[in-house]
Amino acid sequence: MEPEFDAIVVGSGMSGGWAAKELTERGLKTLVIERGRHIEHGADYTDFDAPWELPFLNRIPEDEQSLYPFASQATKHFRMKAGDHPYSTPEDRPFRWFRGYHLGGRSLMWARQSYRMSDIDFEANKKDGYGVDWPIRYQDIAPWYDHVERFAGISGQAEGLEQLPDGVFQPAMELNCLEQEMKKRLEAAYPTRKLTIGRCAHITEATEEQLDLGRGNCQYRSYCSRGCSFGSYFSSLSATLPAARLTENLTIVTDAIGHSVIYDPETNRATGVRIIDSNTKEGRIYTGRVVFLCASAIGSAQIMLNSMSDAFPTGIANSSDMVGRNLMDHVSGMGAGGSFDGFEDMYYSGRRPNGFYIPRYRNVTEEAPDFVRGYGFQGGCQRGSWERGRGMAGIGADFKHALRTPSGWSVWLSGFGEMLPNPENRVTLHPTKTDQWGMAQVHIDCTLGENDKKLARQANLDAVAMLEAAGFKNVSARGEEPFAPGSAIHEMGTVRMGHDPKTSVLNKYNQAHDVPNLFVTDGACMTSTACQNPSLTYMAMSARAAHHAAEFLKAGAI
Amino acid sequence: MKHAEDKSPGAPIDRRELMRRAVYMVGGAAALAGLEGCSGAEGNAPPQTRGSAGRYFSALRMDQLRAVIDVMIPATDTPGAIAAGVPEFMDDMMRDWASAETRSQMKAVLDQIDERAIRVGGQSFRRLSPEHQLAVLEGYDAHSFEVWNADYQRFKDLVLLGYYHSEIGATQELRFELIPGRWDACVPLGDMRTWAD
Numbered sequence: 001m002e003p004e005f006d007a008i009v010v011g012s013g014m015s016g017g018w019a020a021k022e023l024t025e026r027g028l029k030t031l032v033i034e035r036g037r038h039i040e041h042g043a044d045y046t047d048f049d050a051p052w053e054l055p056f057l058n059r060i061p062e063d064e065q066s067l068y069p070f071a072s073q074a075t076k077h078f079r080m081k082a083g084d085h086p087y088s089t090p091e092d093r094p095f096r097w098f099r100g101y102h103l104g105g106r107s108l109m110w111a112r113q114s115y116r117m118s119d120i121d122f123e124a125n126k127k128d129g130y131g132v133d134w135p136i137r138y139q140d141i142a143p144w145y146d147h148v149e150r151f152a153g154i155s156g157q158a159e160g161l162e163q164l165p166d167g168v169f170q171p172a173m174e175l176n177c178l179e180q181e182m183k184k185r186l187e188a189a190y191p192t193r194k195l196t197i198g199r200c201a202h203i204t205e206a207t208e209e210q211l212d213l214g215r216g217n218c219q220y221r222s223y224c225s226r227g228c229s230f231g232s233y234f235s236s237l238s239a240t241l242p243a244a245r246l247t248e249n250l251t252i253v254t255d256a257i258g259h260s261v262i263y264d265p266e267t268n269r270a271t272g273v274r275i276i277d278s279n280t281k282e283g284r285i286y287t288g289r290v291v292f293l294c295a296s297a298i299g300s301a302q303i304m305l306n307s308m309s310d311a312f313p314t315g316i317a318n319s320s321d322m323v324g325r326n327l328m329d330h331v332s333g334m335g336a337g338g339s340f341d342g343f344e345d346m347y348y349s350g351r352r353p354n355g356f357y358i359p360r361y362r363n364v365t366e367e368a369p370d371f372v373r374g375y376g377f378q379g380g381c382q383r384g385s386w387e388r389g390r391g392m393a394g395i396g397a398d399f400k401h402a403l404r405t406p407s408g409w410s411v412w413l414s415g416f417g418e419m420l421p422n423p424e425n426r427v428t429l430h431p432t433k434t435d436q437w438g439m440a441q442v443h444i445d446c447t448l449g450e451n452d453k454k455l456a457r458q459a460n461l462d463a464v465a466m467l468e469a470a471g472f473k474n475v476s477a478r479g480e481e482p483f484a485p486g487s488a489i490h491e492m493g494t495v496r497m498g499h500d501p502k503t504s505v506l507n508k509y510n511q512a513h514d515v516p517n518l519f520v521t522d523g524a525c526m527t528s529t530a531c532q533n534p535s536l537t538y539m540a541m542s543a544r545a546a547h548h549a550a551e552f553l554k555a556g557a558i
Numbered sequence: 559m560k561h562a563e564d565k566s567p568g569a570p571i572d573r574r575e576l577m578r579r580a581v582y583m584v585g586g587a588a589a590l591a592g593l594e595g596c597s598g599a600e601g602n603a604p605p606q607t608r609g610s611a612g613r614y615f616s617a618l619r620m621d622q623l624r625a626v627i628d629v630m631i632p633a634t635d636t637p638g639a640i641a642a643g644v645p646e647f648m649d650d651m652m653r654d655w656a657s658a659e660t661r662s663q664m665k666a667v668l669d670q671i672d673e674r675a676i677r678v679g680g681q682s683f684r685r686l687s688p689e690h691q692l693a694v695l696e697g698y699d700a701h702s703f704e705v706w707n708a709d710y711q712r713f714k715d716l717v718l719l720g721y722y723h724s725e726i727g728a729t730q731e732l733r734f735e736l737i738p739g740r741w742d743a744c745v746p747l748g749d750m751r752t753w754a755d
Binding site: 048050051052056057058059061062063173174175176177180219220221344345346347348349350351352383385386387389390391393394395396397399400401403404405406 | 629630631632634638647650651654655656657659660692695696699700702703711714715718719720722723724725728731732734735736737738739740741742743744745746747748750751752753754755
């Protein structure tokens, strides 16, 4: 029987959107399966609501707050209710798993920071021996970084750094007064470090292609987390899915939970995907010639582990036993803050949805005392607004008058460190617990290792030292201990790429070693984490894999 | 199974689309100035007069709440918290937003203020003269920060939010632009006020 679709993509977020765009543009009839509900670009956003138009002035009713961590009234509709989608962890090893179960996934929730990985990252595992060697190098993915940056729209400043390759940039956003001063002082105190404006997926000089898709320049509202009706920041809903629709090769099914990949041992091919309708709880099967898993690192691993057959008793394409292992996140929770005396007569206008970035220097331009790999810092300088009144004594006309002017300047620095792969950090299917759809829950057992902790300690020390060197006062580190893994929301590594089918799941095309028409292109594929925000790499990886999958199909190779 | 993609050409244009188009044609704040009439906002509830019950608080409590909030953020050269509808905001929040714990915290604050008013001025807060109200509340506020009175911190937080994120607080007392349209990284502060958001 002929398959219904040429390609099935599970997941509609950062990676799935790119897979859909590239596959449909190559003439493949493509089905995108999304477990969450449909969201309409624009109509389902809250970005035109002034503060006073939001219910409860944007605060979630208190009895509901624990169900929507870190959300506001304006972003609650992009959060799944905690408890509806349970998972388990060992009691002493928490893992925080933030998800976006709706069309567009976490591409509607991301912080939009977009950085390339370099050969320092792609060669790291081979050089220091942690994990397995990446089967690709920078030159393999560089043209795909170009490709996705051109389409997505990345604003940034070229710096010529070996550890953070420049890309196809739209005009950079400007550093504010204090950030410019901080850059001068920091780079004078540390000639081997650099402060640059964040590279972010915001349009600052729209291309014809972007305008044709209804996207335009950033309006500096910084209400991105509510969705952007201007399509100024990159999301599946603003960019990749609309482009895929234009080909007329796209079909989207929402409310369809990926259950398993169906495998035919006679042909050694994936033949389709079984889903569960989230509303009716009924099962359904879609058939396709090629399957892309883009359900996020943990989600894709869950589906693979759940795809058991005689040929693959522990899950499809899992002959290496690596599916679910090597779960990583970025080490986070490090950083520092401080205040600054000066520039009292200067301010800014507009809300820049971006900060600055201090690229990695440890084990690049400077040695690290006792660890491998490194970390980068995001940060920003700003003046305080009326919110400071909460912690200030005073009432009446004088108090009101005092809050009229902004307070002094302050700075924040937030470190993101590379976490090493460790096969014992893993996702498994819970032996007994199931969710409301009868799917085995995932059990996540993941903890930071010695190197990860050493690196976090040094990041705190560095953050404080840099702020003090740049002249900030009242400098304090953010916390003694890094956050629990998962907190950076950069899960990776559960279906890693590698040369050797015995120690990795995917080859250099993101194609399963065991099942040649199965591709995994989300964070699961990452052989190491680097310390840069990873979404841009997922985009490039997805586009590249889709290109190769289409070529293989055309050649009759899969 | 495909989702409908295109809105039919005859479909009415909503406020969102109108704003989006206007911004691209004219740019930022200038466009919005012409769209005042398109606002879907009903604005804050008009301030109620003395002696009327709220949706959550009794008439007496509402009178006290109005008196307290009026002293905290009075009308000066700009409207104060009464004109901004903050007492009604607090009342709504207690009815529809607050947890049981927060409700009892807010009640405790109002009780503490009345106790102090009676101790210092011999009558309940709402009956004191404006001068006495100011003195009592200044004393209570200062003391609350000395002893770190968490109940009052939360009360003050809600009052400030209610004022500075009201339309009056954000646009007349402070400054707010829904769609700035541009980023000016370094501008002289001059006599500019702080951004409300």
